[in-house]
Amino acid sequence: MTETENTGTPEERVPRRVIGTPVPGGQPNGRPGGQVGVVGGTETEVHEAEPGTGVVFPDPASARRAERLVALLFLVAFLAGVGFIVSYVAFQVGDIDSTATSNFALGGTMTLAFLSLACGIVVWVRRIMPKYNLVQERHPMASDPAVRDEVAKVFVQGAEESGFVKHKLLRRTLLLAAAPLGLAPLVLLKDLGPLPGTALRHTVWKQGMRLVVEGTGQPIRAADFNSPGGILSVVPEGYEHDLNALAKATLILIKLRPEQFKSGTNLNWTHDGIVAYSKICTHVGCPAALYEQTTNHILCPCHQSTFDATDGAKVIFGPAARPLPQLPITVDAQGYLVAQRDFLVPVGPSFWERGDAEAEVRGQA
Amino acid sequence: MTTTTAGPGRDGGFTPPKAIGAVSGFMDDRIGAGNFLKRNMRKIFPDHWSFLLGEIALYSFVILLLTGTFLTFWFEPSMHEVEYNGSYEPLKGVMMSQAYASTLEITFDIRGGLLMRQIHHWAALLFVAGLMAHMLRVFFTGAYRKPRELNWLIGLGLFTLALVEGLFGYSLPDDLLSGAGLRITQGVLVSLPLVGTYLQFFLFGGEYPGEDVIGRFYSLHILLIPGLLLALISAHMILMWVQKHTQMPGKGRTEKNVVGAPFYPAFMAKSGAYFLFTFAVVAGLGTFAQINPIWLYGPYTPADISAGSQPDFYMGFLEGSLRIMPAWEINIGDYTLPLSVIIPALVPLGLVMTGAALYPFVERWITGDNREHHIADRPRNNPHRTAIGVSVITFYGILWLLGANDEISANFHISLFALSIFGRFAIFFGPALAYLITYRICLGLQRADAEVLAHGVESGVIVRSPEGSYSEIHTPPDEDIAEHLRGKKEIPMLPAEPDGEGIPPKGLRGPLGRLRAKMSRTYGTDHVPLPDGHHEEEHAAVGAGEERKQLH
Numbered sequence: 078m079t080e081t082e083n084t085g086t087p088e089e090r091v092p093r094r095v096i097g098t099p100v101p102g103g104q105p106n107g108r109p110g111g112q113v114g115v116v117g118g119t120e121t122e123v124h125e126a127e128p129g130t131g132v133v134f135p136d137p138a139s140a141r142r143a144e145r146l147v148a149l150l151f152l153v154a155f156l157a158g159v160g161f162i163v164s165y166v167a168f169q170v171g172d173i174d175s176t177a178t179s180n181f182a183l184g185g186t187m188t189l190a191f192l193s194l195a196c197g198i199v200v201w202v203r204r205i206m207p208k209y210n211l212v213q214e215r216h217p218m219a220s221d222p223a224v225r226d227e228v229a230k231v232f233v234q235g236a237e238e239s240g241f242v243k244h245k246l247l248r249r250t251l252l253l254a255a256a257p258l259g260l261a262p263l264v265l266l267k268d269l270g271p272l273p274g275t276a277l278r279h280t281v282w283k284q285g286m287r288l289v290v291e292g293t294g295q296p297i298r299a300a301d302f303n304s305p306g307g308i309l310s311v312v313p314e315g316y317e318h319d320l321n322a323l324a325k326a327t328l329i330l331i332k333l334r335p336e337q338f339k340s341g342t343n344l345n346w347t348h349d350g351i352v353a354y355s356k357i358c359t360h361v362g363c364p365a366a367l368y369e370q371t372t373n374h375i376l377c378p379c380h381q382s383t384f385d386a387t388d389g390a391k392v393i394f395g396p397a398a399r400p401l402p403q404l405p406i407t408v409d410a411q412g413y414l415v416a417q418r419d420f421l422v423p424v425g426p427s428f429w430e431r432g433d434a435e436a437e438v439r440g441q442a
Numbered sequence: 443m444t445t446t447t448a449g450p451g452r453d454g455g456f457t458p459p460k461a462i463g464a465v466s467g468f469m470d471d472r473i474g475a476g477n478f479l480k481r482n483m484r485k486i487f488p489d490h491w492s493f494l495l496g497e498i499a500l501y502s503f504v505i506l507l508l509t510g511t512f513l514t515f516w517f518e519p520s521m522h523e524v525e526y527n528g529s530y531e532p533l534k535g536v537m538m539s540q541a542y543a544s545t546l547e548i549t550f551d552i553r554g555g556l557l558m559r560q561i562h563h564w565a566a567l568l569f570v571a572g573l574m575a576h577m578l579r580v581f582f583t584g585a586y587r588k589p590r591e592l593n594w595l596i597g598l599g600l601f602t603l604a605l606v607e608g609l610f611g612y613s614l615p616d617d618l619l620s621g622a623g624l625r626i627t628q629g630v631l632v633s634l635p636l637v638g639t640y641l642q643f644f645l646f647g648g649e650y651p652g653e654d655v656i657g658r659f660y661s662l663h664i665l666l667i668p669g670l671l672l673a674l675i676s677a678h679m680i681l682m683w684v685q686k687h688t689q690m691p692g693k694g695r696t697e698k699n700v701v702g703a704p705f706y707p708a709f710m711a712k713s714g715a716y717f718l719f720t721f722a723v724v725a726g727l728g729t730f731a732q733i734n735p736i737w738l739y740g741p742y743t744p745a746d747i748s749a750g751s752q753p754d755f756y757m758g759f760l761e762g763s764l765r766i767m768p769a770w771e772i773n774i775g776d777y778t779l780p781l782s783v784i785i786p787a788l789v790p791l792g793l794v795m796t797g798a799a800l801y802p803f804v805e806r807w808i809t810g811d812n813r814e815h816h817i818a819d820r821p822r823n824n825p826h827r828t829a830i831g832v833s834v835i836t837f838y839g840i841l842w843l844l845g846a847n848d849e850i851s852a853n854f855h856i857s858l859f860a861l862s863i864f865g866r867f868a869i870f871f872g873p874a875l876a877y878l879i880t881y882r883i884c885l886g887l888q889r890a891d892a893e894v895l896a897h898g899v900e901s902g903v904i905v906r907s908p909e910g911s912y913s914e915i916h917t918p919p920d921e922d923i924a925e926h927l928r929g930k931k932e933i934p935m936l937p938a939e940p941d942g943e944g945i946p947p948k949g950l951r952g953p954l955g956r957l958r959a960k961m962s963r964t965y966g967t968d969h970v971p972l973p974d975g976h977h978e979e980e981h982a983a984v985g986a987g988e989e990r991k992q993l994h
Contacts, residue, residue: 123484126694126701165553171529176550184557184729188722195718202711209703212694213486215686215816218589270647270654273639277632277649291745312745318523318537321649324625324744356745361629361764361783362650363622364747378749379626380765381848381858394859396764396782398771426629427780428639433773 122214133208143204150197157190273430278423280313280326282404287314288330288353288414296413297330299348306370307332310356313416325424327356327364328404329375330414331386337373341389346405348414353404354390355424358382360397362426375401398427399435487709488689488702490818492579494716499572501720502565503675509562510664516552518544519660521616521653530737538741541616541656545736561728566608568724570756573601581798581831583818585688587811591802593681598799600674603667605756610663612734612754616656619734621742622751624651626764633783651744688818691929693922697816750848759838761845763790766865790841794834808961811934822891823930825884826965832880833873840865840872888970891927894919896973928972935966 125131135143164182169175220228236242287296291310294317302309309330316322335350342352354375358365363379368386374393375384382395390401402424405417422434458466470476520540526533528543529550548555577597580586586594609627613620628650632642647654686700695701703709727733739748753761763786770781805827806812821828843850844865851858898916906912918924936959940946950959 123486123704168553170550170553170555172531172550176556179553180556180560181729183554184561184725187557188726188729191718191722191725195715195722198711198715198718202708202715206708206711209708210701211484211486211704213484213686213700215698215700217814218685266644269644270652271643273643276643277639310745320651320742320744324650327745361626361633362744363625363629363751364745366747367749378747378751378848379622380761381862382769383859392769395862396767396769396786398769398780398782426632426783427771427778428632428642429635429637429777429779430639431778432776433778436773 123211124213126210126212131209131211133210135204135207140205143200147197147201147205150193150200153193154190154197157186157193160186161190277325277425277428277431278434280419280424281316281319281322282313282326282416282419284416284418285409286416287409288312288328288406288416289314289317291317291327298412299351299408299414300412302330302332302351302414305332305334305337305350306373308368308370310364310366311353324362325355325357328353329356329365329368329401331368331373331375333373333387337387339385339388341385341391341400342387343389343403343405346403346417348407351406351414352386353406353414354384354386354401355404355420356401357425358397359392359399359401359424360395360426365401482683483706484704485683485686486700486702486704488687488695488700490690492583493687495572495579496576497572497713497716498720499569499576500675500679501717502569502572502724503671504717505565505721505724506562506569507668509558509565510668512554512558513548513562514664516544516548516555517541517614517660519614519657521651521656533737533740536741539616539656541614542736542741545615545617549737557725557728560731560733561724563612563733564727564731565724566611567733567754567756568720570601570604570608570754573597573604574756577601577798578831578835581801582821582828583688583690584815584824584827585818586802587815588802588806589685589814590681590688593678593685594802595799596674596678596681598795600671600678602795603671603674607663607667607671608754608756610659610667613659614656614663615734615736616742617736618739618742618746618748619736619751621651621744622747623753623757624655624742625744630783630787633780633787635777635779635784651742686816688816691817691820691926693925695817695925695929697814700816750852752846752849755842758845759790759841760787762841762843762847762865763787765847766841766844766862766869768866790837794838797834805965808936808958808965809934810936810962817929817931819931820926820929822884822887824933825881825888825969828884829877829880833877836876837869837873840868885969888930891930892970892972895924895927930972932968933966936962 134140161183164179164186168179168182170179219225241248288311289296291312294314296314297309297311311328311330312323313326316326330351330353333350333352338344338347338350338352346352356364356366358377358379360377360380360382363377365375365377365382365384367376367378368374369376373386375386375390376382377395377397380396382397383393384390384397384401385393389403392398392400402420402422404420406414407417409415421438423431457463466475518540522540523537524540524543526536526538526543526546528534528547530546533546545559548559550556580594580597609623613624613627628642628646631645632638632650634641642650645655645658646652647658689695689700689702692701703712752758764783767782767786770785772779772781819827821831844862847858847861847865850856851861898918901915901917903915904912905915919927936950937947946955946959949955
């Protein structure tokens with residue numbers, strides 16, 4: 078900050094400082110020739126609303142006080158910046174606690190550095206830079222009609238010269254040539270994935286496949302799963318880590334008292350009060366993982382579709398439109414729960430080609 | 443600061459220091475930058491707090507680019523299953539995707555990694571929040587009007603891209619929470635009629651979840667969408683620059699000028715400071731406010747979910763609309779139309795975005811106003827527009843709140859089912875009610891303005907007249923305030939009167955034309971005209987008078 082900038086009254090300085098301010102007597106101040114005159118001419122269109130109000134410098138004494146404050150803030154930013162680099166070297170990461178310490182040290186110094194730098198600049202702008210109240214003229218966005226006419230003329234002239242208008246065959250074959258090339262990128266995307274086929278209609282469940290507990294992979298002996306109200310998350314044996322299989326085949330296994338079942342549940346598909354429903358919500362596919370023992374309600378935590386476990390997982394509330402499909406289960410020779418067969422209807426969210434699979438099943442029965 | 447800077451007071455000249463002069467001379471000789479700078483260095487920028495909202499979004503985007511680049515150095519966009527062997531004890535030996543493992547590595551094994559991740563996430567939230575606030579400001583002040591319709595449309599494109607970018611971004615870590623979002627995305631995609639299953643199989647490279655989607659989201663998230671955002675933001679800035687910023691009404695401000703501070707040095711410095719403030723706030727949040735602690739969620743498996751799963755805030759309204767939708771599903775022959783997914787996923791966003799895109803053009807059609815507008819409206823001065831805006835906010839807000847209906851239900855002990863059923867009605871009545879209330883508030887505020895102009899502001903001085911009655915002296919408002927209030931513009935109306943032969947004007951015939959004329963009348967009618975100048979001065983001096991009553 079030079080001393081010279083702080084001397085003199087604003088009134089003296091303003092006309093010289095402001096680009097576009099009308100120059101007294103038509104002569105640019107202190108400059109021979111027309112150079113500044115051009116800058117101050119109508120081209121930039123910036124001027125004061127009233128003389129002396131466009132650029133008002135602050136009181137020099139106040140500006141000097143502000144300078145000290147700004148310097149202090151910049152110094153704090155400097156120290157915080159140094160602190161950031163020191164923190165990077167000093168604090169290692171590796172576990173929860175050390176990562177938290179490193180995060181606080183790095184983030185705290187970074188925040189402080191940016192904050193004090195920002196504050197410093199704001200004080201600089203508000204207390205050292207002048208107050209501005211300058212006016213710039215606007216012009217309509219539209220070009221002159223003459224310019225428009227000219228452009229239109231040149232456009233037509235160019236089109237004529239190119240022969241694009243006159244030579245029909247050229248024009249049509251050019252469009253023809255462009256068409257397949259425009260489609261080519263779309264065609265290229267075809268190998269992004271296979272066609273759906275009937276993939277969404279089947280899961281990996283098949284006759285005799287054991288039900289195993291999700292996480293431990295243990296098969297389930299029907300006799301051991303005997304407390305009414307019990308629930309297990311179940312996956313097909315051999316597919317414990319196959320996410321594609323799990324996305325359709327995961328089950329919830331619920332033990333109920335036989336008298337609790339209502340007509341919606343197919344009792345032939347249960348075993349000794351144990352019923353298996355698809356865990357994949359029929360709304361948009363979240364795992365319907367919540368089970369309320371007192372009401373036997375299965376609840377999907379995503380959108381709160383609620384199903385009645387005693388009644389074929391019928392929807393009793395929420396946006397899901399269909400019950401959770403029931404998997405036919407039985408026990409094998411060793412008494413472990415196994416599937417009788419795959420689901421009879423597609424599991425998970427509805428899709429266009431799905432159709433009313435439930436009605437078809439009822440029709441066959 | 444160098445003392446060699448030649449100030450005007452020193453030698454009366456404007457000579458830049460040698461170092462700068464030489465470089466700029468070099469540049470000017472080659473690209474003629476001088477002409478551009480001459481026109482633009484002193485470009486005037488008007489000042490209003492609300493003009494800073496868009497800047498928040500802009501600076502958040504810059505922060506996102508910086509922190510995002512840092513994250514790409516370590517992130518592995520692969521769904522290949524590996525056994526975790528990093529420093530975070532509780533997950534050691536767990537099978538997980540490389541994407542999740544590398545996110546854990548960034549968090550626990552890279553110094554500053556957690557900080558950058560959290561800043562990136564917070565900046566993303568601030569980016570979308572800034573966009574929303576900025577769009578609302580532009581809408582409520584009518585800053586989208588001619589000539590700025592194109593920039594409004596670019597802005598809508600930016601907003602839509604930002605939502606998608608955010609969704610892809612928070613899917614990348616492949617933790618249990620992000621997987622829930624991905625699963626919902628898949629469920630929505632597959633529900634689309636005709637093309638749904640195909641789109642799903644192409645996006646996921648087969649069945650859900652497949653092994654491809656993280657890698658594909660990654661290239662979209664770090665390359666394609668940021669590239670589009672950058673291009674649109676540049677276009678947005680260039681148009682703003684060329685058209686010059688709108689200004690709020692006030693003293694000396696007209697449709698033909700712009701009043702404020704020059705770009706260089708004042709606006710430049712202020713913007714720089716504002717960028718640093720934004721960075722400081724986001725860095726502070728990233729330091730002290732934990733966000734998305736993915737190590738607590740565990741790796742994704744389609745078999746599990748945690749209760750209370752919530753998306754980032756800007757996706758909450760889609761959650762809400764999915765949650766309150768009744769279970770409608772239609773089977774047509776062999777085909778299924780899952781309306782309970784399609785409607786909530788597409789209709790609310792479609793309504794709001796289409797409505798927003800058409801609004802400038804519909805408003806122009808209704809008002810017949812083909813002029814350029816550079817003075818921003820105060821929201822109260824266009825009550826119908828403001829009421830529409832607030833009812834859209836209410837619509838969005840109800841959906842957004844109900845996206846957390848499980849949390850509300852749990853924390854306030856309200857029945858979850860009752861809350862959802864309330865939502866099914868509130869989504870229709872809420873916006874209507876908000877419309878009416880906002881409309882009345884706008885008129886009330888207009889009356890308050892008219893009163894200030896007619897009678898001045900309350901001085902707090904009570905006088906007793908010789909007859910014994912008491913009254914309060916009103917003083918004329920400050921010139922600045924008065925000019926601000928006087929900035930109210932008439933909303934144009936179509937000339938609806940039939941001509942001499944009883945034929946309505948062209949464009950207003952037929953049912954559509956009559957509707958247009960009626961809407962024009964409703965939209966444009968000024969129920970609280972401002973008092974004219976002379977009137978105002980008399981009464982301002984006299985103080986409170988009987989005419990106050992007429993205004994109510």
